[in-house]
Amino acid sequence: MQWTKQNEQAVYENRWFSVNLADVELPDGRHLDHFLIRLRPVAVATIVNEANEVLLLWRHRFITDSWGWELAAGVVEDGEDIADAAARELEEETGWRPGPLHHLMSVEPSNGLTDARHHIYWADEGEYVGHPVDDFESDRREWVPLKLVPDMVARGEVPAANMAAALLLLHHLRLGQDVWPSPSRGPAG
Numbered sequence: 001m002q003w004t005k006q007n008e009q010a011v012y013e014n015r016w017f018s019v020n021l022a023d024v025e026l027p028d029g030r031h032l033d034h035f036l037i038r039l040r041p042v043a044v045a046t047i048v049n050e051a052n053e054v055l056l057l058w059r060h061r062f063i064t065d066s067w068g069w070e071l072a073a074g075v076v077e078d079g080e081d082i083a084d085a086a087a088r089e090l091e092e093e094t095g096w097r098p099g100p101l102h103h104l105m106s107v108e109p110s111n112g113l114t115d116a117r118h119h120i121y122w123a124d125e126g127e128y129v130g131h132p133v134d135d136f137e138s139d140r141r142e143w144v145p146l147k148l149v150p151d152m153v154a155r156g157e158v159p160a161a162n163m164a165a166a167l168l169l170l171h172h173l174r175l176g177q178d179v180w181p182s183p184s185r186g187p188a189g
Contacts, residue, residue: 001027002027003024003025003026003027004024004025005022005023005024005025006022006023006024006025006031007022007023008020008021008022008023008036009021011035016039016040016075017037017038017039017040018037018038019035019036019037020035020036020037020038021033021034021035021036022034022035022036035113036113036114036115037113037114037115037116038114038115039075039114039115039116040075040076041075041076041082041085041116041117041118041119042073042074042075042076042116042117042118042119043073043074043075043076043082043083043085043086043088043089043118043119043121044071044072044073044086044089044118044119044120044121044162044163044166045071045072045073045086045087045089045090045098045101045120045121045122045123046071046072046090046121046122046123046166046170047090047096047098047099047122047123047124047125047126048122048123048124048146048170048174049124049125049126049143050124051143051145052145052146052147052174052175053143053144053145053146054143054144054145054146054149054167054170055072055090055094055096055126055141055142055143055144056069056070056071056141056142056143056144057069057070057071057072057093057094057137057138057140057141058138058139058140058141058142059137059138059139060139061159064159066159067139068156068157068158068159068160068163069144069152069157069158069163069167070138070158070160070163071120071163071166071167072089072090072092072093072094072137073089073093073118074088074089074092074093076119082119083101083103083119083121086098086101086119086120086121087101087121090126091129091132091133092132092133092134092137093132093134093137093138093141094132094141095128095129095130095131095132095141096126096127096128096129097126097127097128097129098121098122098123098125098126099123099124099125099126099127100123100125101121101122101123102121102122102123102124103119103120103121104120104121104122104166104169104170105120105165105166105169106118106119106120107120107161107162107165109160109161109162118162120162120166122166122170146167146170146171146174146175147171147175149167149168149170149171150168150171152167153167153168
């Protein structure tokens with residue numbers, strides 16, 4: 001079943017995103033108004049060191065009023081290469097300049113509402129170049145053992161789905177272990 005967009009108009013826009021209203025035709029011929037958010041691409045990056053520790057940021061998100069572990073991320077500027085943007089964001093937010101970046105995955109975090117695409121990269125080496133320029137982005141930056149990732153995700157300590165998916169994939173790639181925590185350690189329901 002395919003929905004068909006008949007037209008779309010901007011309701012609000014700025015340099016980061018636009019909120020649009022689309023006239024969508026359903027397969028049975030009915031129409032509905034559907035709001036959507038158009039976003040710039042997002043570049044995400046981290047480093048996994050020789051000890052299989054991943055560089056993470058502990059930050060508060062005021063929208064959901066929640067704390068959690070994340071990877072450095074930000075929008076790709078006009079004309080900027082996505083991998084270059086990922087390296088830039090990592091350095092600005094952590095103070096670490098990554099070595100050669102490897103593309104890990106690209107995901108659409110909420111494709112029923114937005115066209116956002118998050119492009120996630122990682123490096124297996126990096127160089128500390130100084131205190132992060134954007135230190136206001138996080139409360140702290142830490143090297144966290146990858147072996148802890150599945151339990152952290154299960155406890156809800158990595159609330160962003162794209163970050164959880166990336167960390168679980170890195171866990172699998174680097175440690176090659178089952179990524180599922182024991183049932184007794186899941187989030188409280």
